[in-house]
Amino acid sequence: MLKQRRQFAEQVATSLFEAEDAIDAALAKCAALAGVMPLRRKEAGLSALVGQDAVEWTSRSIAALAEARRAICEAHKQLDEAKTQIGLGAVTMNDAGATKPPSGALIRPNLRQVDAA
Secondary structure: HHHHHHHHHHHHHHHHHHHHHHHHHHHHHHHEEEEEHHHHHHHHHOOOOOHHHHHHHHHHHHHHHHHHHHOOOOOOHHHHHHHHHOOOOOOOOEEEEHHHHOOOOOOOOOOOOOOOO
């Protein structure tokens, strides 16, 4: 029974990671779109009024995706709790090939420790 629960948990984890990746990709694409529209408008010598509605709607889509990202992160936390509830608390569910930082850890690869003076 434990083996079956682990298998089901791995399937859920895989779907969760795919959903997280999809939201991140969509957020990045919308942000790129929001950045390129004003630049190209200016390069084309067009008035700032041209495409303003499109810029606003794209900005709204970014806000909606940010909210979706928050929701999927909350779902992730709840699934982590459920994992413990079904007896798999000691099992780590990682995205294939990904290394998971400790919960709450910030990744700052360019920082280094300095000795006290």
